[in-house]
Amino acid sequence: MNQRSHGCFLTGTLNAMAGPKRMTEVIANALAESGHTSSILSP
Structure with a gap:
């Protein structure tokens, strides 16, 4: 079985x-x- 992982990045406020x-x-x-x-994810 082939399983792929999922990554999530929260960048925050980068003005x-x-x-x-x-x-x-x-x-x-x-x-x-x-x-x-x-x-x-970026606000």
């Missing part, structure tokens, strides 16, 4: 800097490329 949000996107994309599902 001042976009660096942490961009890094979260890079990590989520790398996980997606290896077959995992991920979500990014």
